[in-house]
Amino acid sequence: MKTYNLALIPGDGIGVDVTDAAMKVLGAVAKGRFAFETTSFPWSCEYYLKHGRMMPEDGIETLRGFDAIYLGAVGWPATVPDSVSLHGLLLPIRKAFNQYANIRPHRLLAGVEGPLKAEGFDILCIRENTEGEYSGAGGRVHEGKDNEVAVETSVFTRAGVERILRFGFEQARSRRGHLTSVTKSNAQKYSMVFWDEVTRELAAEYTDVTVSHMHIDAMVAKMVMAPQDLDVVVASNLFGDILTDLGAAIQGGLGFAASANINPDRSAPSMFEPVHGSAPDIAGKNIANPVAAIWSVAQMLDHLGEAEASAAVLSAIEAATANGIGIRPGLNTTDEITAAVIAALEA
């Protein structure tokens, strides 16, 4: 039996609650299939308040040896500004391990009611995860003065753009053969025109994939007006961030939105985390929806080569929601939803 070494970073707030739920489900699906060991790291805003940093100096090196990383959520804005907590933990891990493809599936689980009248959509968003608008390049001049100027520079490299688009084309090929590339090249004439050019170059190579070019503004409208027309969507760091929260919303809320930060070359571990944040207001109350966190476990299993276990977790989630468990906020506790998924797994 294979043994997987997993690094856990429960993080802050409900990150802890849902990581706990996710690991229970992992334990249940592992039985008879594989073994795993977890090492839990307490890196979080609490850790920051004690140590003045979100993770130890050798944090990245510590994580490097694991087969995968599982993260709950990071952030506790009342004590540590998000711009510090995220730049000190989540974002550096994505960059250091070249987890350049952030994969986020959006569809309505059985039994879940979304905010849209439209229902039959099945979208796979691929978000660039290491550069672009979140490069962290910029500065402020004349700080605090009347003539202050703040600049923030988006940086797009050909290698960075090409690899994420190629990943998107491959995903489209393995699904319904359609790729939507999202930019804003009518207003951002350097970065986004460049992205469009690379898309066109690759399209000539992937002739079996049909490609649509959409602007981000038209795209958010499309996501709510005709989501059923979309298959694979590929976008920059910021645009992917926006589209995947919108995707989460149309699938019923952030509690249902899973995410995988993938290093496709496997030169370093990938990281799996629900899209939602740490939600300090509901932390520790046994009411967070663990579905996104559990779905992220399914993504992790798939990445580790445990396709059958991955599919089992997804079916178990959907068996629970089809029974009406966890389909609306406040309906069930975190524990009840987790138990329902495990029961379905073991049935």
Added chain:
Amino acid sequence: MKTYNLALIPGDGIGVDVTDAAMKVLGAVAKGRFAFETTSFPWSCEYYLKHGRMMPEDGIETLRGFDAIYLGAVGWPATVPDSVSLHGLLLPIRKAFNQYANIRPHRLLAGVEGPLKAEGFDILCIRENTEGEYSGAGGRVHEGKDNEVAVETSVFTRAGVERILRFGFEQARSRRGHLTSVTKSNAQKYSMVFWDEVTRELAAEYTDVTVSHMHIDAMVAKMVMAPQDLDVVVASNLFGDILTDLGAAIQGGLGFAASANINPDRSAPSMFEPVHGSAPDIAGKNIANPVAAIWSVAQMLDHLGEAEASAAVLSAIEAATANGIGIRPGLNTTDEITAAVIAALEA
């Protein structure tokens, strides 16, 4: 009787169709109230193909003397790249005339069915319109090579940020007293942290306005999950662009989304234009929805001080849609919808 001098730029595609409709309605509402003269400028992609530029060199100076500018839509990507047509006409006008506040109302008109289950929302989006992510600053290095890098720099000035936020606070004060400021300060630590700081400074001044800070990703989710919680929304150029197309979608489509590019100091003319684009595929077919264009006329009248005429146009639009006219694409021709609005005005 007052006479207004209006500059018309019908532009491309359905821009021409809806400008025509809008001017018919303006003619009807003017009767007995005010006089107006229009001067039409053929600046468009067709103009570009003949003259190598979107407007004459003295275009801006030509427009300066008018009381207001009315624009249909710009762009014909099959012949002129959007990055050329928009940077040659629409964007320079917004900047040159300091039309820094782009005002876009989002609510469901009577009779119109939106894509959401939610209904009773009434949102006023205020978009920064002159700088930020659409500053046009950037470049490309090693073009066409493997090591190519494209950069695009967002530029935010204190004056630019403060004036748009102040405008937002004032609007909130005149409505339901709530302002939502949208940034992404957890990932963009220069520009967006700066914006948040200025928001907090002003909030201390406008103690009668309640302020929420939202990240753009959480905000797009909120727009579809709980739009009824929103009153006035203020955002940067890019974020406002995205939110207002989403706002258009939830109000039933781009055919219903009006927009005013306002110079609040009145040191230069303001410009009124529907949010939708030129839609080349349906141009000239008498099927474009003129409601957004007509609603933009109401915004223009309000800006010109004709509050009563403005309200009359809005009621007439809603009388038409309440009768089922123009509430779905394909239901009525442009002419029929226009005639229904005029009939309601004259009733």
